[in-house]
Amino acid sequence: MTDSDFQSLPPTRRDFLRQLAAAGAAVTLAPYFLAPSFAEARETAAAGAMETALSPVPAGPEAVDVTLTINGAKQTLKLDPRVSLLDALRERLNLTGSKKGCDHGQCGACTVLVNGRRINSCLSLAVTHEGDEVITIEGLAQGNELHPVQSAFIKHDGFQCGYCTPGQICSAVACIAEGHTKHDDEIREWMSGNLCRCGAYPNIVAAINEAKGQPQPALKRQLSSVS
Amino acid sequence: MNPFTYSRATDGNAALSELAAANGQAKLLGGGTNLIDLMKMGVEQPKKLIDINRLAPLAKIEELPGGGLRLGALSRNSDVAEHPLVRERYPVLSQALLAGASPQLRNMATTGGNLLQRTRCYYFYDPAFPACNKRQPGSGCGALEGFNRIHAILGQSDQCIATHPSDMCVALAALEAVVRVQGPKGEREIPFGEFHTLPGEHLENDTVLGKDELITAVDLPAAPWVKHSHYLKVRDRASYTFALVSVAAVLEIDGGTIKQARIALGGVAHKPWRAKEAEQKLAGSRADEAAFRAAADAALAGAKGYKYNSFKIELARRAIVRALGTLAGTPRSA
Numbered sequence A: 001m002t003d004s005d006f007q008s009l010p011p012t013r014r015d016f017l018r019q020l021a022a023a024g025a026a027v028t029l030a031p032y033f034l035a036p037s038f039a040e041a042r043e044t045a046a047a048g049a050m051e052t053a054l055s056p057v058p059a060g061p062e063a064v065d066v067t068l069t070i071n072g073a074k075q076t077l078k079l080d081p082r083v084s085l086l087d088a089l090r091e092r093l094n095l096t097g098s099k100k101g102c103d104h105g106q107c108g109a110c111t112v113l114v115n116g117r118r119i120n121s122c123l124s125l126a127v128t129h130e131g132d133e134v135i136t137i138e139g140l141a142q143g144n145e146l147h148p149v150q151s152a153f154i155k156h157d158g159f160q161c162g163y164c165t166p167g168q169i170c171s172a173v174a175c176i177a178e179g180h181t182k183h184d185d186e187i188r189e190w191m192s193g194n195l196c197r198c199g200a201y202p203n204i205v206a207a208i209n210e211a212k213g214q215p216q217p218a219l220k221r222q223l224s225s226v227s
Numbered sequence B: 001m002n003p004f005t006y007s008r009a010t011d012g013n014a015a016l017s018e019l020a021a022a023n024g025q026a027k028l029l030g031g032g033t034n035l036i037d038l039m040k041m042g043v044e045q046p047k048k049l050i051d052i053n054r055l056a057p058l059a060k061i062e063e064l065p066g067g068g069l070r071l072g073a074l075s076r077n078s079d080v081a082e083h084p085l086v087r088e089r090y091p092v093l094s095q096a097l098l099a100g101a102s103p104q105l106r107n108m109a110t111t112g113g114n115l116l117q118r119t120r121c122y123y124f125y126d127p128a129f130p131a132c133n134k135r136q137p138g139s140g141c142g143a144l145e146g147f148n149r150i151h152a153i154l155g156q157s158d159q160c161i162a163t164h165p166s167d168m169c170v171a172l173a174a175l176e177a178v179v180r181v182q183g184p185k186g187e188r189e190i191p192f193g194e195f196h197t198l199p200g201e202h203l204e205n206d207t208v209l210g211k212d213e214l215i216t217a218v219d220l221p222a223a224p225w226v227k228h229s230h231y232l233k234v235r236d237r238a239s240y241t242f243a244l245v246s247v248a249a250v251l252e253i254d255g256g257t258i259k260q261a262r263i264a265l266g267g268v269a270h271k272p273w274r275a276k277e278a279e280q281k282l283a284g285s286r287a288d289e290a291a292f293r294a295a296a297d298a299a300l301a302g303a304k305g306y307k308y309n310s311f312k313i314e315l316a317r318r319a320i321v322r323a324l325g326t327l328a329g330t331p332r333s334a
């Protein structure tokens, strides 16, 4: 690979979405699903949301400083206290692996590990995490080597669209560390905080069954067992 | 979400003075799993959030002299559920906690916050609905004539038929826990049965806690017989959803005869519902299905259903019979 290959890396999915919004491509798609006036409003709103995503959210007069470790790297941020940990990761730190499914604690797509424990980052204010150690899906692999749970999800086809997958994998890593994987029913119960609209559940259970028997690498911070 | 100022409390007294100074405009932040959700919905709009998560003394779970247990207000639902002494002495509490929410939410949710979680009544939770006496005093009750499948069948009023959604609290009601709170006037202890209120004049309050008071702990009294206890949750999905009806049951059986019993019901009332009539029926009778049925009938004698929730009356009866049967180890007829 030459240097110029590096410079012409393919656009990321985010770049693509930005271009899509900028070109107004959504307008041509939306009317199939929505009444035109509503579609227009939606489209404008979506473009607006995209704008905010690009420029850092103004912190506002009540801004609070917070220093936390994310995937092993110390980060200091000045944040409006309303910003959830999920939004801080996605919109401020460009760690878009953690997904926003419901934003209300009901789906698990936003699951990350904080001080070794899995939580829903959408219901957690970022400013409350002073001094905490956060691991997201981006922090699980060691260099080019995937985490065993990641490899097992690939091997067992633990996803279809992939939207719930970062949350499923973070949750599964914690589930294994907690020791809640003795049998399929236990795995199902202790993974029930992660919904999958594609219904990849049997394959997710198979992936966890495979991964649980393998040595779990120490993460950037050692996972502590909850029990 | 409305803008607010945020402060990170580093000692309990400072948190209390901040709370008092805010004159009802501040909220304490525990796990945030209910408060942040309600702030996103616009239902709660505090001007200030006082984050109590760093108050380490409140996070402890400690043994009390004489065999009781103190759950600090900041102890997490997952830690309480898995604590060896909770599992050994108060299994109904461990089971109730593990039946609630998800592992992620239980890692966040605190004992204090769980006590104060608000109803999941759709008309309360979404300000797009104009009528809710609890959210907007005097606006009416949307559920009364609306979609009331998850609503109350016991102890309701014509002003509000919301239910208290907690699983943990149903177990705490059966265990006769004590809520310890601290305010500007000092400490007080509130028996669990008196902590949550029935829908009365002040629907906006679900409990007797003052706006300037902080929950410090929940005490579980020493009572070796409550070890024989069980939690049954009936719901629309196998996991990760609130109870339609739940039962916390505690039985002391001696030679086939029930010496004493405690029964509390969830999902049926504005507060965790203690079924004292049922307990009285059980005391002194044989531990058999006939007695369990009589107790269930007594518990539901005053029940009233609405358009979509009348099924809960029979469901609650059967859940009581099933929970008691499981606990007593008696075979069930169909």
Ligand SMILES: Cc1cc2nc3c(=O)[nH]c(=O)nc-3n(C[C@H](O)[C@H](O)[C@H](O)COP(=O)(O)OP(=O)(O)OC[C@H]3O[C@@H](n4cnc5c(N)ncnc54)[C@H](O)[C@@H]3O)c2cc1C
Binding pocket: A104, A105, A106, B027, B028, B029, B030, B031, B032, B033, B034, B035, B036, B037, B052, B073, B074, B099, B100, B101, B102, B105, B108, B109, B110, B111, B112, B113, B114, B115, B116, B117, B165, B166, B167, B168, B213, B214, B215, B216, B240, B241, B242, B243
């Ligand atoms: C998707 C979903 C599913 C759920 N399913 C269930 C379920 O099946 N069963 C169930 O029981 N629960 C369920 N829950 C609710 C969950 O148990 C509660 O949200 C949680 O227990 C609240 O605790 P918290 O610490 O997060 O409270 P917070 O959200 O931090 O606070 C709740 C309230 O308590 C106040 N508060 C907190 N701590 C104190 C204190 N020490 N002193 C005074 N006031 C205090 C806050 O000011 C706030 O008003 C579910 C929640 C979600 C989001």
Ligand code: FES
Binding pocket: A099, A100, A101, A102, A103, A104, A105, A106, A107, A108, A109, A110, A111, A120, A121, A122, A123
């Ligand atoms: S986005 Fe957090 S639980 Fe759905």
Ligand code: FES
Binding pocket: A158, A159, A160, A161, A162, A163, A164, A165, A195, A196, A197, A198, A199, A200
């Ligand atoms: S893979 Fe599509 S939601 Fe789970």
